[in-house]
Amino acid sequence: MATTTDDKSEQTDTETGLELHRVALYGALLALVGAYLSPLYSGLTTAFKTQEAYRNTSPLQPPIEGVTIDPWLTAGSELAFAMVNSFAMVIPAAVLSALFGSLTAYGLTKVDWRGQVFVLVLFLAAVFIPYQAVLVPLRQFWSMVGLSQVHPRGELVELTITHIAYGIPICTILFRSYYQTLDSELIEAARLDGASLARIYRKIVLPLSLPMFAVTLIYQFTQVWNDFLFALVLLSNRSNYVVTLELNALQGSMATNYSVQMAGAFIAALPTILVYILFGEQFAKGQTL
């Protein structure tokens, strides 16, 4: 598409006209890069400044005088236990909802078309519903089950199970669109040879699903790590706080110390930023469904 417009400009414009056009294009792209990165940039410069440097220099200015890593140490020691909690929750939540999604999407291919559509409409709507519509019952439900009375970590287990349940719909939909593109001949042949559904899943479907597992795992990891609302409603014991909750608490207790707040925000975001940089393609795929 770009070629066609470029060809056109070559026909009508002079060479310099074309060049100016490209310069303007890259100028606009770079200006936008500046705009998109500016909140992170001002956060990063501030996170390395002493309180004095923070007061006397603009956020545009890199930390040259009054450089310190104290904000990172303060925020890091405040957030460390919550990072551990987040990992303890997010790994089982992401793995199990992806696995459930894959099993469900595969199982549904053996169900009559009407039954499939019924389940899929339910799942599609579940991806979009505002979670506010379930918060009060969710709290009622878990206080009736009372895992938190059984074990001090019970709340964290409740939160993990909740995330698994709410992650299943999107994972199923992602896997289903992928399974529709799989070659069905191999599966049919195995079926005629008398292989059970479980065996076909283990031997054929699961190995072929690995690229989609990457997409769903990354999607769920980011979603669950970044969640705030479910954690806010389900966790009451500070020692069970996940990192988003603890970061919010840190912001409240360090209201005037932007350096510590910014360092804390970066620490809390680091796992998702790393995943995003390493697996950008898979992340984008999950977003566009």
Place this chain on the structure above:
Amino acid sequence: MDSLRNSIKRLNPLSASDSDFFESMPFWLPATALVLLFVYGAIGWNVIISFTGWSGLGQPDYTNFTLEMYRQMPSDPNFMASLRNTVALLVAFTGVSLVVGLGLALLVDRKIRFESTFRTIYLLPMALSFVVTAIFWSWMYASNGLIDTMLNGIGLGWLSQDWLGDPRFKLAAVIVALIWQFSGYCMIVYLAGLRSIPNDHYEAARIDGASTLKLYWRIIIPQLRSSTVGATVVLMVFALKAFDFIYVMFGTNPGRSADILAVTMYREAFSSSEWAYGAAIAVVLFALALTIIGPYAYTQYKRGAL
């Protein structure tokens, strides 16, 4: 499930044999049951709670039902202000994000170098938690933060404001930050749409002598309709539940100028223990979401996209 199976058999006796159906049950039934319980069971329970008038400590009384919670909404100035703000946020956020996202997509789609780097940067905010972005933007909007510093730097210092304190700017400040976070998402949706337009459509328009502007306006934008619809649904539904960002910035009580239904619901239920009223506001939010999702799910179904 039994009745579902029977209706399936009746409607379509030849497909999906019974043995397949039973053998496949262990695969899809556990997850489906979990979703039915946690999502749909909870939604139904929430509707019931909204009719009980439950507030304060103790448990809801499921023997007495009342419409009182819904009746008091129109006369609750906080609720009405939240509803207005929710609609304003929804319209402004969705509209501007789509336009910005389309602009980004058109720029990125011009056979540029380092395309994936540019894409990665524009989409980066989507990978961040709202708690993180709310903290970054609180600092951006602070009196010595980047925005006022830049305004001073280019001689527009008189424009600087108490962005997060002044009721006139609070909601707009939130909307700008959310557009920053979501426009990259719109960009990738539009990019996927742009790349699925067949090349000969451009060729044909070029032969007809259409100008670049006309080419975009007449040929390209209309073909992006399904991208626009998909992104609009996602953005509008998100706008309804944009809780985290406002809560982290302003707490449970952002004031009438920035209150939205998602925050009002949380405050009524979890801060004031007006559980039934909170549940009723949640029902309103759910109904609003349904008016957006319903037609979308139906058209997807009609197009055979499910």
